[in-house]
Every structure is written in structure tokens, then in C-alpha cells.
Amino acid sequence: MPGLNIDWHLGGLPLYSPTPNGDSKLRTLSWNNHTAPASVNGWILPEEDVEDEMETVKVSGSSTDANVYEAAERPAINRKSSSPMMPAFMTSAPGKVIVYGEHAVVYGKAAMAAAISLRSYLLVTALSKSHRTITLRFPDIDMEHTWKVDELPWSTFSQPSKKKYYYDLVDKLDPELVEAMQPHLSIISPKASLEDRKIHQNAASAFLYLFLSLASRNFPGCVYTLRSTIPIGAGLGSSASISVCLSSAILLQLRTLSGPHTDQPREEAELQIERINRWAFVGEMCIHGNPSGVDNTVATGGKAVVFKRGDYSGPPTVTPLRNFPELPLLLVNTRQSRSTSTEVAKVAALRKSQPAVVELILEAISQITESAHTLISKSDFDAKDAGSVQTLGDLMKTNHGLLAALGVSHPKLERIRDIVDTVGAGWTKLTGAGGGGSAITLLNSTACPSTLLSLEEALANEGFEKYETTLGGDGVGVLWPAVLHNGSEDKNGEEIDQEMFMKADGRDGVERLVGVGVGAQEKREGWKFWSNTGGPHVNSEGKQEPISG
Numbered sequence: 001m002p003g004l005n006i007d008w009h010l011g012g013l014p015l016y017s018p019t020p021n022g023d024s025k026l027r028t029l030s031w032n033n034h035t036a037p038a039s040v041n042g043w044i045l046p047e048e049d050v051e052d053e054m055e056t057v058k059v060s061g062s063s064t065d066a067n068v069y070e071a072a073e074r075p076a077i078n079r080k081s082s083s084p085m086m087p088a089f090m091t092s093a094p095g096k097v098i099v100y101g102e103h104a105v106v107y108g109k110a111a112m113a114a115a116i117s118l119r120s121y122l123l124v125t126a127l128s129k130s131h132r133t134i135t136l137r138f139p140d141i142d143m144e145h146t147w148k149v150d151e152l153p154w155s156t157f158s159q160p161s162k163k164k165y166y167y168d169l170v171d172k173l174d175p176e177l178v179e180a181m182q183p184h185l186s187i188i189s190p191k192a193s194l195e196d197r198k199i200h201q202n203a204a205s206a207f208l209y210l211f212l213s214l215a216s217r218n219f220p221g222c223v224y225t226l227r228s229t230i231p232i233g234a235g236l237g238s239s240a241s242i243s244v245c246l247s248s249a250i251l252l253q254l255r256t257l258s259g260p261h262t263d264q265p266r267e268e269a270e271l272q273i274e275r276i277n278r279w280a281f282v283g284e285m286c287i288h289g290n291p292s293g294v295d296n297t298v299a300t301g302g303k304a305v306v307f308k309r310g311d312y313s314g315p316p317t318v319t320p321l322r323n324f325p326e327l328p329l330l331l332v333n334t335r336q337s338r339s340t341s342t343e344v345a346k347v348a349a350l351r352k353s354q355p356a357v358v359e360l361i362l363e364a365i366s367q368i369t370e371s372a373h374t375l376i377s378k379s380d381f382d383a384k385d386a387g388s389v390q391t392l393g394d395l396m397k398t399n400h401g402l403l404a405a406l407g408v409s410h411p412k413l414e415r416i417r418d419i420v421d422t423v424g425a426g427w428t429k430l431t432g433a434g435g436g437g438s439a440i441t442l443l444n445s446t447a448c449p450s451t452l453l454s455l456e457e458a459l460a461n462e463g464f465e466k467y468e469t470t471l472g473g474d475g476v477g478v479l480w481p482a483v484l485h486n487g488s489e490d491k492n493g494e495e496i497d498q499e500m501f502m503k504a505d506g507r508d509g510v511e512r513l514v515g516v517g518v519g520a521q522e523k524r525e526g527w528k529f530w531s532n533t534g535g536p537h538v539n540s541e542g543k544q545e546p547i548s549g
Contacts, residue, residue, distance in 0.1 A: 302475025393427030
């Protein structure tokens, strides 16, 4: 590499790992065992840029995270000046469903949310040094916009009182920074409808706030292309999934994440998952204003969580369920629009007129959540045991009945439940606010193929949209580089490029091209996931799965 080599002695992660006695163990910053060359923010610098950047290298951070950069000069290596680019790579994150506890959670009761195998995918492609642009593409919602890097409001975001670093906790948006972005958001999709334009600008605001907060004016040009298999506006956490993809991608570009790798300690993986989650929450604030933080937590860590929010002045209490099993789930979209605020208001009005009765219903819903939590947390819980699955299913069915008693079901939701009950395929409940939206069915493992075919035909005949998915799967994942085999004759695999990714036809096309799993059980080689359970991944067939190359 030209000029200087800078060794990043990066506190916290990835270079320092706490030892049991509280000391820090120095590591070498690397990806696939290659030490980082002269770089700032993880990007290789040409010779003429190294001197300019040296003054910005030393930054003090939290003592608990030991975030200290140290630059050590090495003798210059006499090689031809070059500026190699980071390879194209991908990140992915799941959607989520509420399994138990809707509406009761509004009144301080417990609820359970779990990841589903419908996911968002982000392809990041670096441009050559001469291309000083950043492009965000989201073809599924007909959105594309390009910004000139040098025209973005860096001066506002880089003020000493405003500048944030990857290890910072951001729990509210800075109004001055939000205002500085507006000229760069107002020009997006001028010919789109007001509704579509709002969706486009929300997505762009999440991206720009993260990009401007974490990157710098010296960041290379890139194209960020998003595809999602999660229905938008169906209460399935699509925005949180996208925010996690963006957060993890930018942090990877900064090389502030290590792994995932097979010998990564659980504590280290958890810290990195938390780092991704923190910045994903910032993206969610850009889109929703005051999000609960549950959706991005599930999208980052995967599996499931139990959450409770007793005081709305603070964040909810979130308990990860690291041993939550992968279970076959049928998600059915009623195609009936609904308003979360309307359904919440229904329950509030009923609670006001019948406080004693409604309180008993809400408490019963909370007890259902706690019962499921207790069952899943048992050391001898077996997801393949028909009795255990039936208990979870019966709890779902009872939960639905209580929600219907609160008045938040809908004739289409009841019809889906009737169809499932008639063919005997599993246990069904509404998920989310109700009043339309989606229903989930925990499939009975004993249901024969003809039963499932009958169910599929009955749902299609009545105009419902179904998704075969898996409950309790992986969280954020990385495909580095963006290469998959996909049956290719090339032993080195097939590189996923922008054109190929953009042309993938719909949800099925995206899953066939880059999906983390082919079918509900098989995991595709190449995708890696941070594991906060310790040790390598174990798939739903009980086989160990490596998490790094």
C-alpha cells in the first residue's frame, strides 16, 4: 500500500476484547485475516490523503467501551499508488410478528415478538474514486435517488457538538440535523403521489441520517440497493428490517464490526449486535418518530423477545429469548387496510366503559404470554414434540379469542381462522393491531401435504395472500463478498451485481437469487450471522452450522 500503514488499535470492538479480570486483549483489525491498510473510517486511502487524515485519527470515547484510536507509523512501502475498492457485499434482516400480547402491552402487560423468515436485503456496491455520488435504490417501491457526496450537509453534522461516532448512544434526533437534511429530502420523487412520496422520503431520511452521522466527506461513492420480501404497511416490521440493513452495512463499511466468525465470544457478538441495533433505532426514529424499539431489536438479534413497557417516558424492558425454536408459520394477509390508532382507541373506549372486565381480559392475555415464555424457557423444551407445539398453538388460539372479545378482530380474520380450523392445519390468531392486517397460523407438524394443499386453495379462492415462513429465525446477516453458488458451474460462485439484483422478479425471485434460506429448513452457504447464543449456529434440523468462512 502507498505511503503509511495505520494500525487501528480500536478500543471495544473489534480490536479490544475484555478479559475476565477486566483487562483488555489487543487484537489486530482484520477481515478474513487481512490486516487493514492505511485507512480512515475503514476505507483505503491513497497516498495523498493520508497526511490530511492523520489529525483526525485520535478520538476519545467511553471508558467502558475503551474506544481509543491509536495511529502507529510504519515505513513507507514502495508500491504503485492505488485505491482498491471494498468488494460488493450484502446485509439482510428479518421482519417480525407479535406472537402473543397485542393490546395488553399498551397497558403495561407483557408481549412476545419473534423474527420471521421474510427479510429485507441490501446490496452495497462501491464506486470508483472519481464517482462522488451516493445512490439509494428501492425498486420494490419505485424509489431511486442520487446525492452528490460533496453537496451533503457535512458541515452541520461534523460540528463538535453534533458529531456522533459508531459507539455513541443516540436516543433522540437532533432537530438541527433533521432540518439540515430537508433540502436533500424534499427533491425526492417529485412526480410520485403524496402517499408514495412520503414513504420514499421516510426511507431516505433514515438512510441519510445514518450516513451523515457515521460517515465523512471522504467516504467513497456507493450504490445502496434494497429489496424486501416483507409486505410494507402490514405491521410486520418492514421499516425496522430496512433500518437494520442500513445500520449494519454502514458500520461494516467503517470496519467497526468484526466477524461473524466461529470463535467469536458471546459477549463480543452481543456488543456488536447492540451496536447495530442502536443505530437501527435511529433509523426507526427518522421513520416513526417515537418507536418502541421492539421491531429493530427483533430484526437485529432474531429469535424472539418478551417486552413490557410500564412507563412510556422510557424504553420498554426487553428480554431476549435466545433459545426460541424455529417453527413453521403461515402468514396470511387479509388485504384489509387497518389503522393501529383506531384499534387502540377501540380498546381504550371499552376499558373506560367496562374497566373491570377489560382489565381481566388484558391480564389473561398477559398470562398467556408468560405461560408461553415459561414453556419455551424450560431446559427440556422440545420444538419437535407435538404436545409442546400444541400447547403453544392453544395459547395462540386463546389469545385470539380474547382479542376478539376486545373488539379488534375483523370478519376477514375470522374467516381465515375458520378455514384453518376446518382443514385442521394448525392454530390461528391475528397479529398486530387487528381490524384487518395479517393473521398467523402455527402449522401442525402432523398435517399431511393434502391438508396443506386444501388450505392453500381455500385461502386463494377467497383472495387472501399467504406467505410460508418460519418463526424464530436468524437476525441480521452478512454476505461478504456478494457471491453465491446458486447452482453455478463456476466453482468460485456467482457474483451478485446491481443489474441481477434489480431484475430479480418479486419476492420469489429475490429469495431464489440471494435468500438466506432455500425453503424453511435449508440455510444457504455464504450468509453469516452474529450469534448471541454462544458457539456456532444450529439449524432447525439439529445440525451445526458454521458462521464464518
